[in-house]
Amino acid sequence: MTSPSGISARRTSARVPASAYFGLSAIFHYLGPAFAVLLFARVDVLGVAWLRIAWAAVFFAVWRRPWRLLRRCTPRQRRVLLALGVVLVAMNATFYLAIARLPLATVGAIEFLGPIVLAAIGMRNRRNMLALVLAVGGVAALTDIRLAGSPLGFVFAFANCALFMLYVVLGHRIANTDGPSGIDQLGAAMLIAAVVATPFCLGAAAPACTDPMALLAGAGVGLCSSVIPYVTDQLAMARLRRSTFALMLSILPAVATVIGVAVLGQIPGIQELAGIALIVAGVSMHQEPQKEN
Numbered sequence: 001m002t003s004p005s006g007i008s009a010r011r012t013s014a015r016v017p018a019s020a021y022f023g024l025s026a027i028f029h030y031l032g033p034a035f036a037v038l039l040f041a042r043v044d045v046l047g048v049a050w051l052r053i054a055w056a057a058v059f060f061a062v063w064r065r066p067w068r069l070l071r072r073c074t075p076r077q078r079r080v081l082l083a084l085g086v087v088l089v090a091m092n093a094t095f096y097l098a099i100a101r102l103p104l105a106t107v108g109a110i111e112f113l114g115p116i117v118l119a120a121i122g123m124r125n126r127r128n129m130l131a132l133v134l135a136v137g138g139v140a141a142l143t144d145i146r147l148a149g150s151p152l153g154f155v156f157a158f159a160n161c162a163l164f165m166l167y168v169v170l171g172h173r174i175a176n177t178d179g180p181s182g183i184d185q186l187g188a189a190m191l192i193a194a195v196v197a198t199p200f201c202l203g204a205a206a207p208a209c210t211d212p213m214a215l216l217a218g219a220g221v222g223l224c225s226s227v228i229p230y231v232t233d234q235l236a237m238a239r240l241r242r243s244t245f246a247l248m249l250s251i252l253p254a255v256a257t258v259i260g261v262a263v264l265g266q267i268p269g270i271q272e273l274a275g276i277a278l279i280v281a282g283v284s285m286h287q288e289p290q291k292e293n
Contacts, residue, residue: 018239025232032225050201055222057194060187085192091163101153110157114165118246138278175237182234
């Protein structure tokens with residue numbers, strides 16, 4: 001049974017536009033890597049991935065106590081949560097392994113290929129197809145992919161792309177199931193992810209255990225990269241069709257450009273401004289259908 005406070009929280013969250021949740025997720029999606037940059041000089045890439053997952057699991061454990069949910073889940077629900085936990089580990093690890101070898105813009109552009117597929121599957125009319133074309137064109141203008149660099153980096157980048165697509169599919173599923181809230185299920189999946197990641201990544205994170213600054217940066221990465229954006233993703237996914245959410249992910253490169261101006265003083269050129277305009281036009285043109293297939 002849902003507690004009165006839980007019902008009140010759901011009613012409050014329902015009054016906030018889904019686009020607001022998505023915008024908050026987009027902002028923190030790029031603040032998190034800023035903390036990760038501090039860690040790459042101190043900790044191995046897989047160690048950073050473990051710190052991100054482990055700290056996120058700690059935050060969820062304190063906030064949601066997800067082990068209680070795991071005890072009362074059905075076998076089918078446990079399988080979904082196990083799958084999401086494994087995907088979170090692999091997605092975070094391959095993302096960091098990719099950006100350690102390739103420019104972030106290139107990895108981000110490749111990552112967007114998965115949502116393009118999901119958005120295309122959900123398009124049902126010419127207006128939405130045109131919206132998708134505009135958004136893809138805007139991403140291409142912003143990122144300007146050049147197929148040069150580390151071959152292994154591209155392997156990790158395309159693996160991350162496939163895993164990101166699975167994250168959207170599984171995340172949308174738990175956000176739209178009856179019973180436990182999507183956030184509680186996300187917390188349980190993050191706990192599973194921490195257990196799965198520990199045998200593979202803990203050794204790489206060992207140097208951070210005696211470095212207070214690295215531990216603090218790891219907490220920042222976990223909060224900004226895996227707690228705030230994933231929670232706001234759940235709140236948005238619960239109210240948006242999967243294809244609509246996938247299309248809105250095209251905003252991420254534009255948000256990165258804005259953060260680059262505000263934080264790093266990186267002024268965009270004409271091509272980048274044109275890309276932002278195309279993305280805004282595409283997302284604005286998209287029309288939400290009545291039913292999800």
